[in-house]
Amino acid sequence: MPRRTRVLLVLFSIVTVLCAWAGLMGLGRLTNSGFLPDDAPVRDDNRRLSAHYRAGGADLVLLVRADTDVDSAAVAAQGRAVGERVARSPGVVTAVSYWSAHDPALRSRDHRAALITVDLVENEGRATRAAQDLVPGLTGRQGPVTVSATGPAWASVEGMQQSRRDLLAGELIAVPLSTLVLLFVFRSLLAALIPLLTALVSVTGTLACLYALTFVMEVSVYAANVACALGFGLAVDYGLFVVTRFREERAAGAGPDEAVTRSTRTAGRTVAVSAGIVALSLCCLFTVPLGFIRSVAVAGVLVALLSAAATVCLVPALLSAAGALLDRWDVFARLRRARATGSAGAEEGAGWRRIGRAVCRRPVLWALAATAVLLAMLLPFGHAAFAPSDARVLPAAGEAHRTQEQLRRDFAIVPDRTVTIGLPRGTDRAALDTYARAVAALPGAAEVRTADGVYRGSTHHPAPAGTAPVAAAAPAGPVLTATAASGRESAEARRFVREIRGLPAPGGSALVSGEPVRVVDTTAVLSRALPPACLLAAAVTMLVLGSFTRSVLIPLKAVAMAVLSLGACVGGMVLIFQDGHLRGLLGGFTVTGTLDGAVALFVLVVAYALSVDYELFLLSRIREEYLTTGDNTAAVIKGVQRTGRLVTAAALLVVSAMVALAASGVTLLKVIGVGLAIGVVVDATLVRGILVPALMAWAGRWNWWLPGRLRRRAATGDRHALSTDEGAEHAH
Known part of the structure; x- marks a missing residue:
């Protein structure tokens, strides 16, 4: 082993150990925030309601359940004590309990439970940390009552805890599955370990960067x-491509050093371009003003670039170190010898060659058939509905989820259906009454509460003597709480919020906050951010692919194919997670009738990048063959033959990694894992195996068309690349 290779491997080992240590240290600093858009009107309204009206909303809801009536002396005393303790806690802006307000809305229908609603500090991250410090000391048995917690802040805490548990469990699933696939592909333990080591370097490096x-x-x-x-x-895929190319070069007669050089120059260049497309596509998500999306986009960009860097730098060193030992420890040697004896003369990839020939013989028919299947898979998208997630993305047995369901079942008024409205200082009682009646008369209203009582439709029920409803006169002006008649994610609740904002308010303006408002604003922001993000991703793809393939038509077809593949991907997500099909197979999750729009957007962008990624590996081999032979159809068939088994193995590896996410207890991670797995499988079979070869065979020489000056420059570059490869071949 050359001294330079030994030094490089030692440096990689030291850096990997340090990165693993830093990554583990950094897990405790990660947060579960960033689900509220930076420029959403509800963010500013909620901040002002919290600071000036002391009514920012229920970040935390404590459910106090007793064996007797909550108005009994012992229960009331304990309830007041818990409420006072919460109100004095750090990070709490306001805390309103049933026993301090005597508001019937905070008492259950059976009078055996009551609520304490808590408004925490405005920042999402700080609110989560405040809930993390506060809740454990409050929940459980407290004398004659039992306290449990829910609300956005506590759901965020439980989401963090669950995702950390899933991180370790996921790797215990992904690593063995990936190892089995690699052993099946390479039939050598040493060859299988090289992509796995690449992945280890990439993942630990990314976690260390996230810590920083x-x-x-x-x-x-x-x-x-x-x-x-x-x-x-990604890293295992990239390692797979380079190791496979190294084996091809060795089988063609190249020596170890020459095989390393040529595989790095060909497959390594493709890996670098692929990582660039993935990273640039994910960079388009930075246009979305959502902290969660930007965090996972940063993680994706880092892992793509580090995967490519580790593949280009580490894999050649490992191949050089392995040398002739690369094919040792062949765990399938006996099976392989039996197959070779039973099928003498069988050519590698012969099955894919037959598929390529069949597709190229009738390209239009195959293209129409594949397109019809993809369009059929798109059909469920027609009834897709999007809304931000809540505690229901957590396991049903978790405290936040379980308590939220108890609120929905036992209380007439549910906090996540409540809209808080702040009116300007100086609003008199007559103006308040007129405005409250107008809100209560809206089609989606269940009731409206003010300091003077409750409004239902056209009826006003005065507040009983001695009560202090949650909606009360605040220092900055009067506050109302309007409750939607349907769930926060329903179309009726969204219409209700929009109509409230459209009502003329006393003094000219009103502050509006609450969970239904967050749904409306988040959905609106994502809808605005989606077109520019998609256009940027498409533009990046066409520029990079156009430069790589020296073609105008191929990048356009690649974008079109990716869009079809994404349609099947989002259709599958709607069918499974919105409609609830295959729920039992995926370990169970709560069906809410909606998808989280931010998560769906992330899945689509990553699936798009992976779709173009696989097409890139197919196109690179087709282009190599075309430059050598000048025969477009033969090049397509040869490209499918050379990459069919490879892309299938790569897809299996990505699916193996996604199984780790699909097994998570957090539905958000399940959606990412299953959505990407669907996209990868569809792309590696229908799109890469049939649709792309069919269209390239049908287009013929037009695949490689360029305008005049660009065509001459491309031809010069192609001749130079071809002569370089031929020179290396003759030298060998």
Whole structure:
């Protein structure tokens, strides 16, 4: 082994150990925030309601359940004590309990439970940390009552804890599955270990970078899960491509050093371009003003670039060190010898060659058939509905989820259906009454509460003597709480919020906050951010692919194929997670009738990048053959033959990595894992195996068309590349 190779391997080992240590240290600094858009109107309204009206909303809801009536002396005394303790706790802006307000809305229908609603500090991350410090000392048995917690802040804490548990469990799934696939592909333990070592370097490096980023920005805890899953998928794929090319060169008669050089120059260049496309596509997500999306996008960009860097730098060193030992420890040697004896003369990839020939013989028919299947898979998208996630993305047995379901079942008024409205100082009683009646008359309203009582439709029920409803006169002006008649994610609740904002308010303006408002604003921000993100991703793809393939038509077809593949991907997500099909097979999750729009957007961008990634490996081999032979159809068939088994193995490796996310207890991570797995499988079979070869065979020489000056420059570059390869071949 050359001294330079030994030094490089030692340096990589030291850096990997240090990165692993830093990554583990950094897990405690990750947060579960960033689900509220930076420029959403509800963010500013909620801040002002919290600071000036002391009514920012229920970040934390404590459910106090007793064996007797909550108005009994012992229960009331304990309830007041818990409420006072919460109100004095750090990070709490306001705390309103049933026993301090005597508001019937805070008491259950059976009078055996009551609520304490807590408004925490405005920043999402600080609110989560405040809940993390506060809740454990409050929940459980407290004298004659039992306290449990829910609300956005506590759901965030439980989401962090669950994702950290899933991170370790996921790697215990992904690593063995990836090893089995690599052993099946390479039939050599040493060859299988090289891509796995590449993934280890990539993942630990990414986790260390995320740790460093926590000092300058809030990084979502889910970024670590995504980095590990995507890192194992990409890095192992990239290592697979280079090792496979190295074996091809060795089989063609090249020596070890020459095989390393040529595989790095060909497959390594493709890996670098692929990582660039993945990273640049994910960079388009930085246009989305959502901290969660930016965190996971940063993780994806880092893991793509580090995977490529580790592949280009580490894999050649490992191949050089392995040398002739690369094919040792062939665990399938006996099976392989039996197959070789039973099928003498069988050519590697013969099955894919037959598929390529069949597709190229009738390209239009095959293209129409594949397109019809993809469009059929798109059909469920027609009834897709998007809404931000809540505690229901957590396991049903978890405290936040379980308590939220108890609120929905036992209380007439549910906090996540409540809209808080702050009116300007100086609003008199008559103006308040007129405005409250107008809100109560809206189609989606269940009731409206003010300091003077409750409004239902056109009826006003005065507040009983001695009560202090949650909606009360605040220092900055009167506050109302309007409750939607349906769930926060329903179309009726969204319409209700928009109509409230459209009502003329006393003094000219009103502050509006609450969970239904967050749904409306988050969905609106994502809808605005989606078109520019998609256009940027498409533009990046066409520029990079156009430069790589020296073609105008191929990048356009690549974008079109990716869009079809994404349609099948989002259709599958709607069918499984929105409609609830295959729920039992995936370990169970709560069906809410919606998808989280931010998560769906992330899945689509990553699936798009992976789709173009696989097409890139196919196109690179087709282009190599075309430059050598000048025969487009033969090049397509040869490209499918050479990459069919490889892309299938790469897809299996990505699916193996995604199984780790699909097994998570957090539905958000399940959606990412299953959505990407669907996209990869569809892309590696229908799109890469049939649709792309069919269209390239049909287009013929037009695949490689370029305008005049660009065509001449491309031809010069192609001749230079071809002569370089031929020179290396003759030298060998």
